[in-house]
Amino acid sequence: MSHSVFKNAKGQHVDSYYAATVGEVADYPRLQADIEAEVCIIGGGFAGISAAIELAEQGHDVVLLEGVRVGWAASGRNGGQIIGGWRDSYDDLEAKFGYDTAKTFADMSNEGKQIIYDRAEKYKINADIKKGYLLAAMCKSHVNYMHDYIAEAEKWGGAEHYRLISQQDVKNYIDSNSYIGALDNQSNGHLHPLKLAVGEAKAAADLGVRIYEHSPVLDVQGGDEPVVTTAHGKVKAKQVIMTANCYLGKAAPKLEKKIMPAGTYVIATEPLAAERVAKLIPQGQAVCDMRHILDYYRITADNRLLFGGKTIYSGKDPKDIGKSMFKDMLKVFPQLADVKIDFAWGGHIDLSVNRMPHMGRYADNVYFVQGFSGFGVVATHIAGRVLAEKVMGNTQRYDIWNQIKHHTFPGGTLLRKPGYLLGSSFFYLRDMIDTMKG
The missing domain is CATH 3.30.9.10 (D-Amino Acid Oxidase, subunit A, domain 2)
Structure with a gap:
């Protein structure tokens, strides 16, 4: 997707009920220097913020880059429904991958909902949860x-x-x-999704996460020390997590076709x-x-x-x-x-294509998740936790998730x-x- 989308946003949330009722929203600066971090996260929606909180709670040095405002994309303008489950039934997952994989997905769905409920309580986020x-x-x-x-x-x-x-x-x-x-x-x-996104971002910032808004990513290079490039600065990191979904565009062309x-x-x-x-x-x-x-x-x-x-x-x-x-x-x-x-x-x-979230490795030390297919409020939260586990060295749930194969659109x-x-x-x-x- 073209970066004209970010320009057309004019640096603001979409004009919606959520934006009109979200209350106080912190302004985070644009990245305007070359910096370093242990982990660089691309995308200020639920998945990216969730990963940032998980990592920061364990003392890791995290930078989060967002193209417009925190919660600007689907995370801050969706229907606000907290729904468990996945596109594939657990019986279908069992038939394809075995009982342990199906049970892991069942448990992750329940855990994803609990992350929302627990995090709102822990960080005193009033997100109109009911x-x-x-x-x-x-x-x-x-x-x-x-x-x-x-x-x-x-x-x-x-x-x-x-x-x-x-x-x-x-x-x-x-x-x-x-x-x-x-x-x-x-x-x-159900909940007010933009209130949750903004509240989670504040929690992440309070934990030490450096958040940069108005900083669309132009290029991602993997390697021993991956480099993420924006128009006005770069981030050199040990590991990168990409959660910008359809807004990564040409920065991650191999994902665009998926x-x-x-x-x-x-x-x-x-x-x-x-x-x-x-x-x-x-x-x-x-x-x-x-x-x-x-x-x-x-x-x-x-x-x-x-x-x-x-x-x-x-x-x-x-x-x-x-x-x-x-x-x-x-x-x-x-x-x-x-x-x-x-x-x-x-x-x-x-x-x-299969309406299941797609998680995997994009390049050396660069990981991603995308394709939430309209079921993202819960799935993004558990996906952020699983990717955080991966970069911290616990690969068990990442490996299970990565079993699901994803095809390119015809x-x-x-x-x-x-x-x-x-x-x-x-x-x-x-x-x-x-x-x-x-």
Whole structure:
């Protein structure tokens, strides 16, 4: 991705509900000298900050480089849903790699959620965290999948957090006619992601991490002492961790072909009356439906409905994000036709071919993770810990993660969007057929 993306940002967070309500945000300087560090981390999102905290807590000297502002990319503008699990089921992972690998991924998912909860408490980060999550079924096949999820949880752990909600009861949880059932998970939840990112960055800085914003990386050279180059300075390090995903661009060209940027969009309503909120989602869970091209939404701490979805692979945003997403919201909640939309925004996530996060070695003493594919809030936190473990010499979980092979998008960067557009059209039709079947 071109560095014009960073220039167009004009050094600020995306104009969003999150940016408007994040509160005080520290300003970190631009890198304007040649410096040295034990570890250089590229990317100021959840994965990079998580790795920085893990390393700094153990006394390591860390520099973190961010192209715009901490939490500027997907980490600070996503739907804010704390969701465990991976694209591959644990049974699928067991079939491919054996029981130990599958169990490790199951444990890492739970640990990723706990990192968020524990870190917010430890460093006194007020990120509007609320537990509770509903997976909403729109057809019979979705309900069947829910039973599969419960069976899997009974085998791999976490079944005590699940509760199946019947068609007769679902409207007591979501005031919509769109659903025929739901699966409640009290270990998942939701939060204000930019508050978390900013709070974690402050925690890292307080631990001694040197954070530089407005410092896009131009080049990464591996070796005994890797060198990371920006426009105004360089970092010589013993080891480098790259977590900038689709924003690394030409700085790491071998990774660019392994992921595809996709746009996803969110709106936030005006604050709603308390009695309206109490009827809309009475218990305040985050909600996500089970289609391939899905809707997700939740109530914010100040009683707005935050509604997201509409993944787009063409690289072109809707002409009017607010109007387009408002139409989608009314399909679920037609009773909100009189509500004003205060915020509308979007941005890129990074998709891998198999939708599993891609972790590995890029060059000598240079490691990376990317491809969170829209499931990043939890996965980024555990990925940061695992990469920190790797550079500190504990390779066990890194080696397990690195077993998963990742393919290049067919046609490389030139044809990956047309190919994925065909795939998304297929899934759209499949969603439509499943829903029509009931």
